Amino acid sequence: MGSGSQGSLDDTLTAIGAAGPSDGLWTVVYASHARRLSTPRVAFLPFRNPGMELTTFLAVRRTNPPAGLDLLLRACAATDGERLDLDR
Numbered sequence: 350m351g352s353g354s355q356g357s358l359d360d361t362l363t364a365i366g367a368a369g370p371s372d373g374l375w376t377v378v379y380a381s382h383a384r385r386l387s388t389p390r391v392a393f394l395p396f397r398n399p400g401m402e403l404t405t406f407l408a409v410r411r412t413n414p415p416a417g418l419d420l421l422l423r424a425c426a427a428t429d430g431e432r433l434d435l436d437r
Contacts, residue, residue: 366390377401
């Protein structure tokens with residue numbers, strides 16, 4: 350949640366649903382997951398353009414990187430709407 354609490358998604362959604370409008374509780378849920386949830390008193394709102402950006406880091410061994418790393422990095426670099434050729 351926005352307040353920095355940790356717990357399961359169900360716990361988070363329960364807390365959001367039980368909170369008052371002025372409490373300002375929120376969390377981020379992938380759109381594909383939100384479509385499968387039915388949580389009373391919780392609204393799932395999509396981000397509008399330009400959307401939300403979250404910087405992430407990936408730590409791997411400098412030598413002998415794990416299999417699939419190149420594919421993962423290409424997928425991460427793909428832009429919205431860009432089809433990634435997984436066979437290359």
